[in-house]
Amino acid sequence: MTRPLAVTLNALGLYAIAFVLAAAFAAQLALHELPCPLCMLQRIQFAMLAIGPMLNIRYGPRPSYYAASLLAAIVGAAFSMRQILLHIVPGDPGYGSAIFGYHYYTWAFLGFSSAIVLLALMLLFDRQFEAHDVRDQNRPGASARVAAWLVIGLAALNIVSTALECGFDACADNPVEYELLKLQR
């Protein structure tokens, strides 16, 4: 795999992360379901996944950048697995709505597991890591720049959403309304 192809795949990875963060937001707003603390930890790990591809695009691919994303994916998979196990007893309705038959945390587990596999596959291709002339390092392309700013923007929107939801106190285990908006009433 050549360096430019690896950089393109990293940009596609950023779009995939942006899609996940946007879908979580869309479900939150459309279904009026606020994310629980464990759900927010999973969103944070999806955002953390983006740091590796950003560094790969900006400085050229390195195994250490893939390793950073791999760590975020493993931690995210552990968080989502914990939530699956909390609701595994037969008769438990689960947390939130099921989308296409699975709850958010099950989708999150599938997402993190896929990320682990894809990152391991990327690490199989050594040619992308070969030494190169620093002058060959181009500025990130327009599509990569859009992807990076999309993910950064979605993470920033999560700051606003979480601040509204939790206010200045600890976040509720089972949130049903935005604490800061409640204070204004």
Next chain:
Amino acid sequence: MEFTALFVAVTVAMLVAWLGARPVALLLFAAVLAASIATYLHHATDVLNLSF
């Protein structure tokens, strides 16, 4: 409140990864990962109100 802080930290880490210095970005990444795990472990010891 701690989750808002974590989102702020991860957004700053992303901004540094995209615009700033590489070692600082990796340092921030490690700090946010450690803080996420610490937050998880803190809440993992909470009493659970199970729905059955």
